[in-house]
Amino acid sequence: MDMLFSLRSGQKPGDGPAAPASPLEVRDLTVAYNRKPVLWSVDYTAPSQGLIAIVGPNGAGKSTFVKACLGLVPSVSGSVKVYGSPLGKRRSLIGYVPQRESVDWDFPASALDVAAMGRYGMIGWCRPVGRAHREAARACLDRVGMADFADRQIGQLSGGQQQRVFLARALAQEARIYFMDEPFAGVDAATERAVIQVLRDLDSAGRTVICVHHDLQTVADYFDHVLLLNTRVVAAGPVGSTLNAETLHRTYGGRLGPADVPGVRKHVAEAGAA
Amino acid sequence: MIPDEILATLTLRAGFNSAVVVAGTACLGVAAGVIGSFMLLRKRAMVSDALSHATLPGIALAFLIATALGMEGRSLPVLLAGALFSGVLGVLAIQAISRFTRLPEDAAIGAVLSVFFGVGVVLLSHIQTLATGNQAGLKTFILGQTAAMNRNEAMAIAGLALAALAACVLLFKEFRLLCFDPGFAAGQGWPTVRIDLTLMGLTTLVTVIGLQTVGLILIIALLIVPPAAARFWTEKLWAMLVIAAVLGGISGWLGASLSALVPRLPAGAVIVLVAGSLFLFSFLFAPARGVVATAWRQARLRLAYAEQAALTGLLHGRPPASGGMDTWLRVRGMVRDSALTARGRDAARSSERNRRLWERFLIHYPTLVPGRANWGIDPIDRVLPRDLVLELESLPEQLSP
Ligand SMILES: Nc1ncnc2c1ncn2[C@@H]1O[C@H](COP(=O)(O)OP(=O)(O)OP(=O)(O)O)[C@@H](O)[C@H]1O
Numbered sequence: 001m002d003m004l005f006s007l008r009s010g011q012k013p014g015d016g017p018a019a020p021a022s023p024l025e026v027r028d029l030t031v032a033y034n035r036k037p038v039l040w041s042v043d044y045t046a047p048s049q050g051l052i053a054i055v056g057p058n059g060a061g062k063s064t065f066v067k068a069c070l071g072l073v074p075s076v077s078g079s080v081k082v083y084g085s086p087l088g089k090r091r092s093l094i095g096y097v098p099q100r101e102s103v104d105w106d107f108p109a110s111a112l113d114v115a116a117m118g119r120y121g122m123i124g125w126c127r128p129v130g131r132a133h134r135e136a137a138r139a140c141l142d143r144v145g146m147a148d149f150a151d152r153q154i155g156q157l158s159g160g161q162q163q164r165v166f167l168a169r170a171l172a173q174e175a176r177i178y179f180m181d182e183p184f185a186g187v188d189a190a191t192e193r194a195v196i197q198v199l200r201d202l203d204s205a206g207r208t209v210i211c212v213h214h215d216l217q218t219v220a221d222y223f224d225h226v227l228l229l230n231t232r233v234v235a236a237g238p239v240g241s242t243l244n245a246e247t248l249h250r251t252y253g254g255r256l257g258p259a260d261v262p263g264v265r266k267h268v269a270e271a272g273a274a
Numbered sequence: 275m276i277p278d279e280i281l282a283t284l285t286l287r288a289g290f291n292s293a294v295v296v297a298g299t300a301c302l303g304v305a306a307g308v309i310g311s312f313m314l315l316r317k318r319a320m321v322s323d324a325l326s327h328a329t330l331p332g333i334a335l336a337f338l339i340a341t342a343l344g345m346e347g348r349s350l351p352v353l354l355a356g357a358l359f360s361g362v363l364g365v366l367a368i369q370a371i372s373r374f375t376r377l378p379e380d381a382a383i384g385a386v387l388s389v390f391f392g393v394g395v396v397l398l399s400h401i402q403t404l405a406t407g408n409q410a411g412l413k414t415f416i417l418g419q420t421a422a423m424n425r426n427e428a429m430a431i432a433g434l435a436l437a438a439l440a441a442c443v444l445l446f447k448e449f450r451l452l453c454f455d456p457g458f459a460a461g462q463g464w465p466t467v468r469i470d471l472t473l474m475g476l477t478t479l480v481t482v483i484g485l486q487t488v489g490l491i492l493i494i495a496l497l498i499v500p501p502a503a504a505r506f507w508t509e510k511l512w513a514m515l516v517i518a519a520v521l522g523g524i525s526g527w528l529g530a531s532l533s534a535l536v537p538r539l540p541a542g543a544v545i546v547l548v549a550g551s552l553f554l555f556s557f558l559f560a561p562a563r564g565v566v567a568t569a570w571r572q573a574r575l576r577l578a579y580a581e582q583a584a585l586t587g588l589l590h591g592r593p594p595a596s597g598g599m600d601t602w603l604r605v606r607g608m609v610r611d612s613a614l615t616a617r618g619r620d621a622a623r624s625s626e627r628n629r630r631l632w633e634r635f636l637i638h639y640p641t642l643v644p645g646r647a648n649w650g651i652d653p654i655d656r657v658l659p660r661d662l663v664l665e666l667e668s669l670p671e672q673l674s675p
């Protein structure tokens with residue numbers, strides 16, 4: 001809350017248009033690997049409230065979209081603005097949960113060491129991690145239910161526990177907008193509920209959370225907005241009006257109809273009844 | 275060789291000159307251990323090998339150019355500048371190949387390493403045919419030689435190694451982040467390319483100053499073997515760095531001393547033999563991840579669980595599955611004539627209770643982690659606080675399958 005306040009009060013008059021800038025504004029974003037566009041002319045403006053899911057088949061470019069928003073892959077065209085400014089100025093406002101497979105878990109580090117990495121941006125060059133930052137990181141581990149594992153080597157954690165350590169590291173960043181690449185991959189139902197609770201808390205504290213999500217059954221339950229992505233934006237908007245048989249068919253190219261997914265069938269049925 | 279002489283060299287009492295050389299090489303070992311740890315964790319071990327091999331054509335070319343210009347071809351700064359130049363060129367070539375083609379990085383490394391080294395060997399043979407007569411020293415760069423080193427060179431090596439070490443200590447946090455998760459580092463706004471270049475630059479520095487002592491074929495060993503050995507001892511990064519520094523320092527120290535005593539022995543080879551022995555020892559006996567310790571722990575656990583199962587079985591009238599276990603229990607006085615003795619029955623009862631309570635504990639406190647005790651095997655009353663054990667005892671019986 002403190003941070004929100006200082007951010008608003010720190011805004012000088014004439015700092016932009018009266019309407020508050022969207023947390024994320026993507027214009028005409030194109031990313032190509034090996035001569036083939038993986039994202040093509042993507043436009044997206046994130047709403048300032050509600051949890052956002054990015055949905056699409058394997059290889060649709062979801063991870064690439066997240067990486068491009070963070071400036072981790074070079075784009076061929078387009079711009080990304082975070083709270084109305086280019087990325088460079090807004091780094092400290094961005095939190096990131098990469099796909100779990102992206103690192104080597106045999107690395108000599110404890111869960112607390114990894115969570116503390118979220119603080120490195122605030123600590124700055126060449127300074128050691130002080131006690132206050134370690135305690136903040138420990139508190140973040142506690143929020144995701146991992147306090148008991150703080151001193152364990154990360155390779156000795158289960159997949160779901162590793163996922164929660166990544167989430168704790170992102171929380172430790174104290175960001176305003178979070179990009180999470182499949183935070184629910186490989187976690188059990190209880191962990192999934194714990195994680196979604198953390199995300200909802202972030203949302204009610206005014207943070208923006210954008211998640212790559214693979215489970216069509218739970219999209220409608222967990223998220224408020226959805227971005228259907230397959231190289232291009234197929235549809236984007238509130239879950240209720242955006243997620244339907246037609247848009248899913250266009251996203252998954254007939255590989256998957258709503259009849260294949262019980263949760264979506266239920267959701268589509270409810271939407272039809274309303 | 276008289277033992278006194280060996281002792282004198284090892285303890286730096288064999289004259290100032292050799293003391294400086296030994297100490298300088300030890301400093302080099304310390305710096306290489308620390309920087310190599312980060313390279314190992316960054317999965318760049320083979321890149322540093324290619325780097326060191328790629329220095330050879332630079333050394334030869336520097337000699338040729340300097341001689342052609344009428345300068346002293348064997349001047350160390352000239353040769354090392356050449357080494358630096360072609361080493362960096364080699365690394366850039368690897369990066370260009372793996373970036374602009376679909377070849378995997380290890381293929382790029384193999385190609386660059388062998389081509390650069392081959393060119394270097396050709397140039398060296400060419401130099402050999404020249405009638406300058408002062409090319410002999412160049413060969414020592416391949417396998418390393420401490421005997422030829424003078425005091426100033428050794429001091430320069432020590433100073434540069436310590437500077438590299440200091441840079442590593444300052445950038446500890448940045449290197450750790452880069453090695454663990456470069457994507458996250460970039461997302462947080464760290465200039466990962468520049469940090470990577472700094473690490474690569476420090477590696478280059480250590481390689482170049484180590485050429486004369488350790489030689490370009492074997493410098494990789496000083497960068498990679500002590501860190502790999504250190505990994506067996508610990509799960510903590512800072513501890514790994516300290517251990518790698520110590521092992522690297524010992525290798526440099528012993529290697530330089532022995533090579534000073536027996537000038538025919540290439541220093542690089544001796545250093546690698548020492549480092550390799552330390553690695554072998556760590557691989558076998560390190561308590562954290564060494565194979566003997568791991569196997570010993572595993573065997574003890576297996577025996578304990580087998581004993582627990584056998585005792586509980588006997589209590590319910592089932593004989594042990596293996597004859598070995600039967601013998602073991604008989605030796606321990608718990609079984610006689612295939613039946614539990616009084617002592618055996620006591621042990622079986624307490625083992626059964628222990629097991630029941632541990633099962634409850636594991637289900638009710640799934641997130642707790644063991645310290646030094648073996649959960650499930652060690653007596654629960656000695657591991658957990660008394661009130662917790664009482665609580666577990668009072669829990670209702672679980673539905674058992
Ligand atoms: N570094 C890379 N180099 C070349 N091609 C890549 C690279 N990374 C991704 N691609 C390709 O880009 C496409 C999109 O990849 P991306 O990782 O964004 O997919 P995704 O939607 O996240 O898939 P998933 O659901 O499997 O995680 C894929 O076809 C992939 O093969």
Ligand SMILES: [Mg+2]
Pocket residue numbers: 062063064099181
């Ligand atoms: Mg992905």
